[in-house]
Amino acid sequence: MTGSAFVMDNEWMPERLLLIDDDLRLSQMLVQYLGDAGYSLICASTGREGLKLAQQDEWSLIILDLMLPDADGLDLCRQLRVGSTATIPILMLTARGDATDRIIGLEMGADDYLPKPFEPRELRARIKAILRRGLRDTTQRQALRFGRLELDREARETRVDGQLRELTSYQFDLLVAMAERAGRVLSREQLMDMVKGETLEAFDRSIDVHISRIRAAIEDNPKQPKRIITLRGAGYIFARSQDGEDQ
Incomplete structure (x- = not known):
């Protein structure tokens, strides 16, 4: 069962989020939690699947875990920073206390980071802040x-x-x-x-x-x-x- 099967759409909110993370329990929980908050979340459980989805569709934000079974999250972040995905905001998930990965991720183009484990409402606040910046800029x-x-x-x-x-x-x-x-x-x-x-x-x-x-x-x-x-x-x-x- 791939992560991309977990989808919850909400017609009155246009923001579509892509989560690239192999933790299926976390993915299912976030689909429910963020769906209740008005977001549409699609999950990919591998780097390859995530990159393909990122390039094939339009996204308001990508949530990227650095620890993936088939790819280095930092390399994937670098790949997402070119071509059609270059301007999509990236929220990076990192291991607790791993400052080196956070710094490298920011240098490679991530817009924000959140250490694991995290409270879902903190993730929601980060997402809301990033999307609010984009909305503010359009005015x-x-x-x-x-x-x-x-x-x-x-x-x-x-x-x-x-x-x-x-x-x-x-x-x-x-x-x-x-x-x-x-x-x-x-x-x-x-x-x-x-x-x-x-x-x-x-x-x-x-x-x-x-x-x-x-x-x-x-x-x-x-x-x-x-x-x-x-x-x-x-x-x-x-x-x-x-x-x-x-x-």
């Missing part, structure tokens, strides 16, 4: 421009000198949140709260990984950033004026 039409940097909120594209720079969905949301508050010092906790819609642990360092990836995409020299400045012990500032240019 924001005006592009943000800072010198040579342009953030097109409608197309969800980042450009420097007119050249497209690749960012994950989470990283784009994070960059926009900072740009909208240019010149203000923002702590890690404030940034996570703005983008995720919830406050995480004060010592969570995943935000630093995302900032590093954003800098690699938009800074002329990521080691000497002029757009996103670090204030040691305080947080980050998105510069109003960059490279001597006016906003």
Whole structure:
């Protein structure tokens, strides 16, 4: 019995979620729980099946377990970050306390992570926050421009000198949140709260990984950033004026 047999549709909610996890008991429980919450959840029990489903249909979000019987979840995350699946948000499930996998997963393009075991309502909150970010962005039409940097909120594209720079969905949301508050010092906790819609642990360092990836995409020299400045012990500032240019 494959995981894809577990389906519960709800016509009044368009969000379709794909769960790639070989834990059939967890899959069945989440189909029921998230179905009651108004989501349509389809489950794949192998990496091969999950990748095929991801490429064949449209999804609001993919929930990806790193421990799969036939594939490395990190490799699968990398594959999902190209082609037709490149812009689908990915919520990564990781073993408890495995910080290395979480960091690597974020660097490969995951938008968020959740350690196992977890409370179903926490998973639901994470899903809701990710989908809410996407809905919020559709209502924001005006592009943000800072010198040579342009953030097109409608197309969800980042450009420097007119050249497209690749960012994950989470990283784009994070960059926009900072740009909208240019010149203000923002702590890690404030940034996570703005983008995720919830406050995480004060010592969570995943935000630093995302900032590093954003800098690699938009800074002329990521080691000497002029757009996103670090204030040691305080947080980050998105510069109003960059490279001597006016906003």
